[in-house]
Amino acid sequence: MPSVASHIDVVSVLEALFRDHPEPLLLVVDGPEPRVLEGNRAAAELYGFSLEGLTDLPLADLWAEPEQRPSAEDFDAIAAGERDLGTVKHMGRDHEVRLVRIAARRVKPGAVVGARTDPATAEAARAAQAWLVSVRDVSELEAVEARATQNERLYHMLAEHAFDGVALLAADLTNQSVTARTAEALGFRTLELAGKDRRDLIHPTDRAAFQAAVDRLQGRPGERESITYRMRDARGRWHWLEGTITNLVDDPHVGAFVLVYHDVTERMRASEAAEQVTAQLERRVEHMQALRRVDMAITNSIDVGLALDIFLEQVQALLKVDAAGVLLYDEASQTLQPAAARGFGVEPARDRPVRTGEELAGFAAREQRTVYVQDLQADPREGAVVAPEHQRRFRAYWAVPMLTKGQLQGVIELYAERVFVPDAQWFEFLETFADQGAIAVESALLFRSLERSNAELQLAYDKTIAGWAYALDLKDEETAGHSQRVTQLTVRLAQRLGVPAEELIHIQRGALLHDIGKMGVPDSILLKRGELTAAERRLIEQHTEYGRDLLEPIAFLKPAIAIPYSHHERWDGSGYPQGLVGEAIPLAARIFAIVDVYDALTSERPYRHAWSREEALEYIQREAGSHFDPRLVDVFMALIREGDKPT
DSSP states (O other), rough: OOOOGGSSSSHHHHHHHHHHOOSSEEEESSSOHHHHEEEOOHHHHTTTHHHHTTEEEGGTTSSSSSSGGOHHHHHHHHHHOOOOOOOEEETTTOOOOEEEEEEEEEOOOGGSSSSSSHHHHHHHHHSSEEEEEEEEOHHHHHHHHHHHHHHHHHHHHHHIISSSEEEEEEETSSSEEEEEHHHHHHHHHHHHHOOOOOOGOHHHHHHHHHHHHHHHHHTTTOOOEEEEEEEOOOOOEEEEEEEEEEEEETOOOTTTTEEEEEOOHHHHHHHHHHHHHHHHHHHHHHHHHHHHHHHHHHHHOOOOHHHHHHHHHHHHTTTOOOOEEEEEETTTTEEEEEEESSEEEESSTOOOOEETTHHHHHHHHEEEEEEEEOOGGSSSOOOOOSSSSTTTOEEEEEEEEETTTEEEEEEEEEESSOOOOHHHHHHHHHHHHHHHHHHHHHHHHHHHHHHHHHHHHHEEEHHHHHHHHHHHHHHHHGGHHHHHHHHHHHHHHHHHTTHHHHHHHHHHHHHHHHTGGGGOOOOOHHHHOOOOOOOHHHHTTTHHHHHHHHHHTSSGGGGTTTHHHTTTTTTTTTOOSOOOGGSSSOOOHHHHHHHHHHHHHSOOTBOOOOOEEEHHHHHHHHHTTTTOOOOHHHHHHHHTTTTTOOO
């Protein structure tokens, strides 16, 4: 019985396999012009032809570069595995270039030819060489590979050129991969860094910050952190590095922290140098401002104690010491007297003067040079501005003489609770402060001396003025004591009216000298007992102008002229010498006019008895608005009736 296989059309099966194979297949035959004998559906789709369009297609039509079309020998070599054409360019019906890889196998075309091929072509094909060629479109794959290659080149270019360092760190921060440039920049070989813990090369001060940046990236794939830290090179030198660390631990293509950085050592050193210069300038400006404040204190203060307090405040703040004091030099006793202290919590030991040559301060004064004790507690000597029991918490100590023009003014003592060695700039400012302190002391003491001299001179002036007034009173027994009485009452009335204290001295002097111009009037007229003639009266009235002319050249008495010159003016303008009206009359003269008349009325005279207080007050009241300022009269009446009688 015949087998089932004998009923199967083998040719039909082969044609079906060829036609429906998923990979593009071409049956190529050699001849005068190699041709595609047939192609399957996948090939037709690849090249954009119909099945019929592929049949009998010249092979050169598929090659974008026909001169590179393989020969029969090439196909044989490919079929034998001896040659690989690599990627070649094919072109379809749409003229679009495709990148393909081809494989070939030599076949007998008679096994598959005949179904759709005309007899003549089929017969020619059976006589020629034939190959079954598979075509694989690798256009997209090539593009991907090209991009990958380009990215890889770009990565290497960036790693080698764009950054000073690129390293891949494993999750435990060991060096997983380090570029050659990275290793070379730090003086290492690449293998010396591989597998090493990155943190071992980081400056101890910066390790915590580096670890913190890594910790912040945990659980944040693809995120990055900026970092700046110092790293040790092969010679032990520290480099400042600045860059980023990115978490690509979960990336299957990387699997690490990516560390990229630039070496910014020079920039950081320049920045540190600039900061140091800036700090020095700021410190110098701060010291200059402090010196300026001390200078202003010297200029504006007449109190030695206040000037020294301001001085010590600036010294303590600017020189960063815990306490400071000043001892002033007394040349007469050859001793240093504690005068000011700050930071001790107690007053200076003013009852414990120190002789020059004794204690640390006395030695600095005698030798006129700075004394420095690194540890005061280990030295048998002591400071002097406060008692020894108040010095026990201090260690470092300085005693600096204050000199002006070679003359000793005193000694500054500085105390610090810590032992430290100051720099040259600190000592420079200490010496400057010492000079400034000496000027402060000298200026304040000089001002005090001048003030004493001025007070003595002022007292002498006032006694002279009082002497002039007394001499005038002696010339006329009738007016004895008049100048003193009117002066006292005038000052009290001026005080009641709110006249400023600085003006009272001029009112006092003017009252004492109110009749100083009578020195220019002949005694024959001034002491005449009978009635005066009109000419004699005019001459006496000139005493106001004589008084003005006498006092005006004397600078310190010029502000007192108002009373001697204008006390005979009247409120209604009928007075002399100018006939002033109302408030045009100086206030001091208006005040004195009331007191002068009141004292004259209540004083005993050879030609009349003294008026009573009430009689005199009634007269003053009647003259208000004509002779006297009405407002001042009211205040005067209240002053007298309160019991303020002239002495």
